[in-house]
Amino acid sequence: MDWTAGYTSDIEYTAGFYREQSPTWLNLVCILNGCEPVALDQPFTYFDLGCGRGLTAQILAAGNPNGRFFAADFNPSHVASANRLTGLAQLENLTLLENSFEELANGCVDLPPLDFITMHGVYTWVNEENRRHIVSFVNRYLKPGGVVYVSYNAMPGWAAALPLQRLVVEYAGLFPNRSDQTIKGASELVDALVHAQAAYLTQNPALSIRTHTLRTANPNYLVHEYMHRDWKPLFHADVARNFASAKMTFIGSADLPFAYPSLFLNEEMAALLEQINTPEVRETLKDYFWNTSFRKDVFVRGQNRIGLVRQGELLEQVGLVLMVPRTAATAEIKLTVGDFSPETVLYDAVLDAIAVRPHTLGELAKIPALNVLSMQELAQIAVLLCASNQVELYNSANVISGCEKAKLLNNVLAAQVRYGDEHAAFCSPLLGSGVAADSIERLFYLALSQGVAEDEPVTLARHVWQTMAPIRRRMFREGSAQRSEIDNLPELKLLAEKFAAEKIPVWRLLNIL
Numbered sequence: 001m002d003w004t005a006g007y008t009s010d011i012e013y014t015a016g017f018y019r020e021q022s023p024t025w026l027n028l029v030c031i032l033n034g035c036e037p038v039a040l041d042q043p044f045t046y047f048d049l050g051c052g053r054g055l056t057a058q059i060l061a062a063g064n065p066n067g068r069f070f071a072a073d074f075n076p077s078h079v080a081s082a083n084r085l086t087g088l089a090q091l092e093n094l095t096l097l098e099n100s101f102e103e104l105a106n107g108c109v110d111l112p113p114l115d116f117i118t119m120h121g122v123y124t125w126v127n128e129e130n131r132r133h134i135v136s137f138v139n140r141y142l143k144p145g146g147v148v149y150v151s152y153n154a155m156p157g158w159a160a161a162l163p164l165q166r167l168v169v170e171y172a173g174l175f176p177n178r179s180d181q182t183i184k185g186a187s188e189l190v191d192a193l194v195h196a197q198a199a200y201l202t203q204n205p206a207l208s209i210r211t212h213t214l215r216t217a218n219p220n221y222l223v224h225e226y227m228h229r230d231w232k233p234l235f236h237a238d239v240a241r242n243f244a245s246a247k248m249t250f251i252g253s254a255d256l257p258f259a260y261p262s263l264f265l266n267e268e269m270a271a272l273l274e275q276i277n278t279p280e281v282r283e284t285l286k287d288y289f290w291n292t293s294f295r296k297d298v299f300v301r302g303q304n305r306i307g308l309v310r311q312g313e314l315l316e317q318v319g320l321v322l323m324v325p326r327t328a329a330t331a332e333i334k335l336t337v338g339d340f341s342p343e344t345v346l347y348d349a350v351l352d353a354i355a356v357r358p359h360t361l362g363e364l365a366k367i368p369a370l371n372v373l374s375m376q377e378l379a380q381i382a383v384l385l386c387a388s389n390q391v392e393l394y395n396s397a398n399v400i401s402g403c404e405k406a407k408l409l410n411n412v413l414a415a416q417v418r419y420g421d422e423h424a425a426f427c428s429p430l431l432g433s434g435v436a437a438d439s440i441e442r443l444f445y446l447a448l449s450q451g452v453a454e455d456e457p458v459t460l461a462r463h464v465w466q467t468m469a470p471i472r473r474r475m476f477r478e479g480s481a482q483r484s485e486i487d488n489l490p491e492l493k494l495l496a497e498k499f500a501a502e503k504i505p506v507w508r509l510l511n512i513l
Contacts, residue, residue: 015053015081017425018151020254020296021118022060022433023067024395026147029298031314032259032379033252036304038147040066040398040432044115047071047141049104049134050122054082054096055423059434061094062409062427065400070111072097072104085416085423089409101126101133105140114141118149123239125153127230131242139246144302148248150239157293158233160204164190164211168226179227180219186226187214236287236295240280249303250283254296256383257335264290264337290337312375316362319394320382321430321509325502326355333388340384346370350381351390358430358509360396392510394431403429403511410512413437414446418467428510435510440492443467444499448513454500461492 019025023046027037038044044067048057051071061069071094073079079098086094099108117138123131138148171186172179190211194201201207214222240250252259265273269289276282287295306314322329331347333340349369353359361378364370370378385391406427416423417439425434426445437445447463448454465488507513 015055015422015424016120017055017059017434017436018120019433020151021048021056021120021149022431023064023116024393024398024432025254026116026118026149026298027395028256028318028393029252029254029259030147030300031306031311031318032256032383033298034306034311035251035300036145036306036310037314038115038145040064040395042066043068045070045112046116047111047114047118049101049117049119049137050074051078051082051096052120053078053422054086055425056120056434057094057096058082058086058089058091058409059425059427060432061091062089062405063400063429063432063434064398065093065402065405066398067093068112069094070097070114071095072099074098074100085412088412089405091405091409101130101137105133105136107140111141113143113146115143115146116149117142117146120151121153121224123150123152124233125224125228125231135242135246138243138248138301142246142248142301145304146301148243148299148301149254149296150243150299151254151294151296152239153231153233154287154292154295155233155235156288157291160207161210161293162233163200164207165226165231169229169231172227179223183214183219183222183227187222190214233293235284236297237280237284239295239297240283240299243299247301248299249301250279250297251300251303252298254298255387257337257387259383260380261286263340308376315375315379316365317360317395317397318379318382319358319360319396319399319430320350320354320364320385320391321358321394321506322351322354322390323392323435323506324390326351329355329385329390333384335384335387342381342384346373347381347385350378350385354391358394392428392431392433392435394433398432400429400432406511410445411449414442414449417442417446426507426512428512430510435512440464440495441499441503444496444503445507445513454504457493457496457500458489460496460500461489464492464496465489 023038023040023044027040030037046060046067046069048071051057051073054071057069057071061067076098079096082096086096097109123134142148168186171189172182175182175185194211201211257263273282273285276285329351331342331344333342346369349367350364353364353367361375361382365375365378382391382393386393406429410426413423413426421439424437424439426437428435443464444460446467447460452460452463504513
């Protein structure tokens with residue numbers, strides 16, 4: 001019997017963390033779009049559907065002790081892997097389940113009413129029947145006022161690449177093999193088409209990004225992005241109508257800048273939108289403006305609309321922490337949908353303040369250079385700085401006092417670097433969420449946790465090398481692996497100095513250290 005329902009399952013998905021799934025982030029989406037958020041200073045419930053290897057659920061559980069977390073995946077390899085790390089990290093508030101969407105929708109597990117249900121990517125990787133099961137699960141368990149996050153491959157941005165994905169699936173049918181080998185063969189076939197000047201590729205130059213990705217990306221990611229039999233990118237209108245049957249209303253995108261449409265719409269676009277009365281069609285028309293290929297939709301069951309006064313009160317509690325050195329921070333904002341050069345003096349005032357320490361929007365509003373702004377205008381600055389990855393946002397009312405669970409999980413995640421490059425994130429108690437950490441940064445963290453002094457870069461580098469050498473990890477220079485200790489240590493020392501100067505101060509603010 002085929003238990004996969006057309007879903008490729010012989011290769012595990014990558015262990016990724018996605019900040020948009022965090023309760024704090026989803027609450028901010030609600031606030032920015034004029035909707036009352038879920039109270040996180042009280043006990044709440046959260047479910048990650050199709051959780052993969054479970055890293056997002058683990059980080060969120062460690063960073064939100066008020067939450068009771070559930071995460072499910074139908075792939076037993078994913079759940080077994082996640083259970084092992086969850087046990088090592090002693091995350092008692094996280095329950096991992098091995099169940100299909102159909103089983104969950106039919107009530108196979110005794111679950112409480114849920115405040116949050118999230119899913120990353122999976123909605124357009126499964127067949128229509130499983131999409132119905134997902135909506136049925138939401139209808140069965142989500143509380144009134146509860147929030148759903150669903151990210152998915154979207155149209156029309158995927159339209160040109162549909163034949164490319166079909167070719168990969170057809171190749172897999174002709175040459176069955178383990179999926180990572182199949183995707184390698186399919187990539188070689190696409191390369192051959194490129195060299196043969198196939199008209200499909202030469203007449204669609206934008207596909208060069210996708211063909212490059214097929215050659216270079218993690219095979220585990222590529223298998224799950226391209227090889228599912230029922231893979232189907234969707235229009236927002238169809239997704240919104242599906243979730244409307246579970247009494248869900250679309251409130252906004254988890255790409256926070258889209259809460260400010262005037263940033264992206266010219267006069268002609270805005271005039272066209274004014275002619276559309278149906279919300280789901282109006283939102284879909286925006287995807288035609290920007291040729292959207294991936295959406296991050298947030299829905300609410302029974303939205304509780306709020307006015308400017310209440311919105312301002314909630315925004316006052318939003319905190320900003322600077323993630324880059326002040327010398328590197330800039331008001332020149334570069335986003336996927338465009339570049340922005342706003343009024344530098346206002347951005348500089350925000351950056352100067354948070355370079356000293358994290359500030360809430362309420363505190364920033366008292367700075368003379370900024371007190372001319374409304375709370376909504378100040379929030380826009382915060383959102384754009386966050387979207388450009390210079391700042392992270394948190395809710396000051398929900399910061400946890402104890403960091404023990406987060407630090408225990410971070411120690412577990414750091415130790416995984418001995419076995420591979422995945423689990424590339426740490427839990428921040430300040431954010432109630434996670435931040436990216438590459439393999440060398442995790443090795444430095446491991447060294448610090450074992451008592452190495454942070455102000456001794458040579459010792460730090462040598463300690464990291466002692467971990468790298470037995471597992472054949474090497475530094476690279478100009479594409480070549482550095483074989484010996486004498487070659488690796490200078491590179492590691494430079495990285496240790498940069499880590500001490502730039503990363504350690506930020507990680508202390510985030511309560512990672």
